[in-house]
């Protein structure tokens with residue numbers, strides 16, 4: 461049996477008629493950049509996240525960049541984030557001339573460790589970016605309390621957490637801004653690049669809208685040096701269709717995670733943390749094993765795709781070799797042990813059982 465890591469085709473086939481109609485409607489309207497479809501998506505996604513504003517952009521990285529600029533982050537400022545994130549979180553900080561200050565992860569949750577956040581605050585710290593890694597919200601109540609005490613802005617990197625909740629409130633609605641990526645493989649994925657910032661802050665929303673479109677509110681009138689971070693009309697229309705299906709897709713992902721848990725109970729590997737205040741939407745189902753390369757080879761032989769999120773932590777990347785880093789023991793240890801199993805809404809029970817059986821055979825040898 462073949463179980464790919466991700467099957468985007470299966471999802472397209474299941475909603476083909478709706479998608480094809482939406483694409484056709486953009487083509488006949490010729491609103492290829494921003495326009496009515498993007499506006500409609502902004503309204504729908506803001507509602508979905510329980511906030512006032514959504515600013516649709518071209519990527520999650522641009523979303524983070526705009527959110528940081530709207531928070532007034534600039535050269536020399538320090539921004540605290542998770543050591544085990546995707547590099548884009550740090551790149552956005554660097555684009556502002558600010559310095560990423562990494563904090564080790566909590567061993568059990570894969571999220572930033574709030575105790576270490578507190579210890580990393582200096583007079584230069586201006587913001588914290590908790591990352592809802594793998595679709596599981598970081599402990600936002602604790603992080604917001606720390607930020608409030610220290611007078612810091614919180615920007616959520618919710619790029620992997622569309623529809624996840626913390627204490628029943630949507631990811632993205634806890635900070636000053638929440639940033640999302642609609643990269644095709646995400647729980648809510650475009651058919652190309654896409655991103656968005658959501659916020660309840662009217663002034664920040666207006667500033668981000670201005671900056672995403674060359675600093676312009678009115679064509680050829682430029683109030684600021686901005687960027688071309690606009691979302692394409694096709695992506696807006698496609699995301700509008702897919703957003704309607706997202707609650708069901710997330711429900712299925714959560715059910716698949718439960719089935720993996722049942723089938724892997726007692727096996728010699730570490731499972732992702734169960735829900736507590738944080739309710740995951742399982743963008744990634746990452747387990748930890750002792751001998752990862754053998755594990756991946758064993759699964760590959762049984763037709764199963766796996767990936768690693770992420771094999772080299774940001775502070776070990778060449779791109780960040782110019783900064784001096786302490787060690788991050790938990791992040792470094794888990795970077796050599798984590799492996800992500802197939803996870804997408806269209807997975808069948810038989811496929812999950814096949815993956816779990818192969819995983820068990822590999823680790824329980």
Ligand SMILES: Cc1ncc(COP(=O)(O)O)c(C=O)c1O
Nearest residue numbers: 519520521546548549619641643
């Ligand atoms: C945690 C995290 N932050 C930021 C990004 C950047 O998003 P994008 O690839 O849309 O720029 C991603 C996407 O891969 C991500 O997973």
